[in-house]
Amino acid sequence: MSREQLAVQRARxxxxxxxxxxxxxxxxxxxxxxxxxxxxxxxxxxxxxxDLGKSEHGTExxxxxxxxxxxxxxxxxxxxxxxPRPVEKNLLTISDEVYVQPEPLGVVLIIxxxxxxxxxxxxxxxxxxxxxxxxxxxxxxxxxxSAKAMEDLLPQYLDKDLYPVVTxxxxxxxxxxxxxxxxxxxxxxxxxxxxxxxxxxRHLTPVTLELGGKSPCYIDKNCDITVAxxxxxxxKFVNCGQTCIAPDYVLCEPSIQSRVVEEIKKNIKEFYxxxxxxxxxxxxxxxxxxxxxxxxxxxxxxxxxxGDSDESQCYIAPTVLKDVTGESKVMKEEIFGPLLPIITVSxxxxxxxxxxxxEKPLVIYVFSHNKKLIKRxxxxxxxxxxxxxxxLVHFTVSALPFGGVGNSGMGCYHGRHSFDQLSHLRSxxxxxxxxxxxxxxxxxxxxxxxxxxxxxxxxxQVNVCRLRRMALLAMLAGLAAFVVFIRFSERMxxxxxxxxxx
Ligand code: NAD
Numbered sequence: 035m036s037r038e039q040l041a042v043q044r045a046r047x048x049x050x051x052x053x054x055x056x057x058x059x060x061x062x063x064x065x066x067x068x069x070x071x072x073x074x075x076x077x078x079x080x081x082x083x084x085d086l087g088k089s090e091h092g093t094e095x096x097x098x099x100x101x102x103x104x105x106x107x108x109x110x111x112x113x114x115x116x117x118p119r120p121v122e123k124n125l126l127t128i129s130d131e132v133y134v135q136p137e138p139l140g141v142v143l144i145i146x147x148x149x150x151x152x153x154x155x156x157x158x159x160x161x162x163x164x165x166x167x168x169x170x171x172x173x174x175x176x177x178x179x180s181a182k183a184m185e186d187l188l189p190q191y192l193d194k195d196l197y198p199v200v201t202x203x204x205x206x207x208x209x210x211x212x213x214x215x216x217x218x219x220x221x222x223x224x225x226x227x228x229x230x231x232x233x234x235x236r237h238l239t240p241v242t243l244e245l246g247g248k249s250p251c252y253i254d255k256n257c258d259i260t261v262a263x264x265x266x267x268x269x270k271f272v273n274c275g276q277t278c279i280a281p282d283y284v285l286c287e288p289s290i291q292s293r294v295v296e297e298i299k300k301n302i303k304e305f306y307x308x309x310x311x312x313x314x315x316x317x318x319x320x321x322x323x324x325x326x327x328x329x330x331x332x333x334x335x336x337x338x339x340x341g342d343s344d345e346s347q348c349y350i351a352p353t354v355l356k357d358v359t360g361e362s363k364v365m366k367e368e369i370f371g372p373l374l375p376i377i378t379v380s381x382x383x384x385x386x387x388x389x390x391x392x393e394k395p396l397v398i399y400v401f402s403h404n405k406k407l408i409k410r411x412x413x414x415x416x417x418x419x420x421x422x423x424x425x426l427v428h429f430t431v432s433a434l435p436f437g438g439v440g441n442s443g444m445g446c447y448h449g450r451h452s453f454d455q456l457s458h459l460r461s462x463x464x465x466x467x468x469x470x471x472x473x474x475x476x477x478x479x480x481x482x483x484x485x486x487x488x489x490x491x492x493x494x495q496v497n498v499c500r501l502r503r504m505a506l507l508a509m510l511a512g513l514a515a516f517v518v519f520i521r522f523s524e525r526m527x528x529x530x531x532x533x534x535x536x
Contacts, residue, residue, distance in 0.1 A: 038209040041170055041198040045141045048195040049168040054138060057116055061109055063163050063192055067156070068105045070191040071098050077187060078152055081179040085151060086273065087318035087348075096273065097152040100430065104157055107432055107449055108164040115164070115453045118462070131464040136457040138166030140216030145207060145230065147221045148177035148320055149276040149370075154244070155184070158219040159197070161452025167217070168196045172210055174222075175203040176320055208233075215239050217456060222246075223368075224441050242445030242455055244278070245438050246368045249395045251281035251425075252385045252411065254402035255290045262401035262423070263297035266374075267305060269399075269425025271352045274317045275372035276324075279397050279419075279426055282369055283358070285385045288378040295354055295376065299339045302352045311349050319348040319371060328371030331364040335375065360388065382407055386414050394418075394440035399425055418442050 035043070053059055071078070075098060079090040082097065108115075118133040142162045146155030155173050162169040171188070173181035185199045200210060211218075211233035220230045221244040234241045253262050270280050286294055302310070310316040319325040325348045332341070332355065340353035350372050358364060358375035365375065379385045389398065396418040400411050408422045418438040421428045428434055429448075437446030447455050 036209055038200055038202075038206060039213060041200050042141060042143075042210070042213040042215070044195045045168040045170055045198060048193070049138075049141055053193075054163075054166040054168065054196065057112055060163055060166055061112060063197075064105050064109050064112075064160065066191045067160065067163065068102060068109075070188060071102055071105075071156075074183075074187055077183050078180075081183040082151065082177075084179040085148065085177040086276070086320055088273065089314045092273070092315055092317070093152075097150055100153055101156055101160070104160045104432065104449065104452070108160050108453070111450065112164055112453075115450055116166075127463060127465070130466070131462070133462050135460045135462050136165065136454070137460050139456060139458055140167060142167045142169045142217045142219060142456055143172065143210060143213075143215045144169055145172045145210075145218070145220045145222065146174050147278075148174035148180075149273060149278065151177035151180035152184075154221045158221075158242075158447060158452065158456075161447055161456045162219070163197070164453050165456040167456055170210065170215075171197060171199045172207055173199065173201065175201065175206075217242070219445075219447075219456070220244065224443075227443070242437070242447065243443040244436075244445075244447075245396070245441065245443040246278045246370065247393055247395050247438070247442040248282040248365070248368050249279060249397045249399065249417070250385075250389050251284050251399035252382065252389075252401070253284060253286040253290065253294060254382065254400070254404060254407055255287050257401045257403050257423075259290060259293055260297055263294055264301050265423070265425050266399075266401075267298050267301035267352075270374050271302065271306070271316070271372050272426070274319060274350070275328075275352075275374075276317075276320065276370055277426065279429060280370075281374070281399050281425055282395075283365065283375045283377055285377050285379050285388060287381060291356060291376055291378055295338045295356055298354050298374065302339060306352060310351055311344065311347070316352075319350055322348060324348075324371070325350065328369065328373065331367070331369060331371070331373060333363050335362050335364055338376075340372075360391075382410065386411060389415050394438070394442055396438045396442040397421060397428070416440070418446075 078098060079093040082088045082093045083090070116136055118135050120133045123130065123132050144155060144158045144162065151173060155171060159169055159171060171184070173184050175181060181201045185201045188199050200206060211230065214237045217240050218230060218234050219242045220227060224245045224247065227243040227245045231241055231243065251266060253259065266281055266284065284294065306313045306316045319328060322345070325345060328350055329343060332353070335355040335358050338354045338356040340351035343350045353373045355364060355373060355375040358377050360377065362375065364373060379388060394416050398411065398415055398417040398420045400408050400420070400422045402408055402422070412420050416439060419428050419434070429436060432449030434448065435446035435451040436448040437443050445455055
């Protein structure tokens, strides 16, 4: 039996004991996960530094802070999320118990990506634990130091059988994918996403696919271009552009292109100094393969800012490419690196058309003072999310479902959405063994048939909403009559009194 098979088998056996059902147990595991992050902050930062050249401060800001917030939220809200959710009843179930009961799915496979190796792997785990599942955790082999640290340290805090960490590369992931899971939560490229879904289909396993793609950013000429470019520079070059929700390219009118280039150039200097290579908060491309891939994307485009690189260190400077067209090489795939192409369009109409001619992105960014224009982009395009006048920060709002649509993914998570995504929302209806008379009704009356579905006929003929509206109207009419009666009797009091006195 392979290591992967064994891990899944143990997780399933453990799940079947029912240990994860009580909320206290889940909260205990979530607290242990929180303790892991607090106590092992240093180990986590060291691993990320070795994988992506990121500073300790950067890891805190983009990996652990968000994770801690998600865990604390889950601990605080678990009782509410896991409670039965009463639903609206119809006439047939008016005296019954009708509710939705979230229940654990079973064993979840979590396959993480390398760009934020802790956040994208452990955040789904928070949802899996909260929802009462077992979870097999497969960190990305590309961020190998983080994967090793996760494999060594996590079992010191969490139940080893219920939440095993399985490391390895493509072969190990494929071996895992042969096993039967109750849900697969995958973060990574769309290409591998299709393979994951194919493997899941063999067992009819549902999937959440957190994928990537090219997220556009439209800068309207009627906006504060200085502020817009500051925010775009931050969103694009953080983590060396290796962020799934980084603005992939900018769309703007030709009249503001040089201003946009100049502003971004100024911001790069301010954020990363004259020499980003020696600046500790500017990381590196994760490996040589990705370095070569990103460098090759520049072919045929005009470099307006940056462009220098050092292969021995996997360093690529923050780079802006101008006068790019939809046909340029850099527009053929997700960049996932520090290159920012600018494509000129005649206005918002052409920007919308440009976006709609391509795959649905993970996020669309719009910078504009004009609310109507923003609403128009929302109404006329589709994407996992839309963020106006800033970059990346929608990721921090736990109440917003985070996920893609179409080529950028399916399913979503964060906060309660993670809990719901990894739960089965079970419909429960508890009736009483009364009212059998309704079942014995004959319909139509002259037939001999005793039809159980007379009840459904009753439902069909009684529009519950209309009935409720009529009841409300009747109540209001009664109330109005009562008020009129009171006022009338008050007015009549003096008359009655006078008559009486006489
Ligand atoms: P990756 O190479 O680390 O792959 C992700 C996982 O897939 C790894 O665990 C790996 O073992 C597995 N894998 C790779 N090839 C496989 C194969 N042939 N068969 C089975 N498993 C395989 O990550 P990546 O794909 O380079 O990640 C980058 C992509 O992820 C980008 O497109 C990015 O936008 C996307 N991403 C999305 C999110 C999100 O939340 N939507 C977050 C981070 C990254």
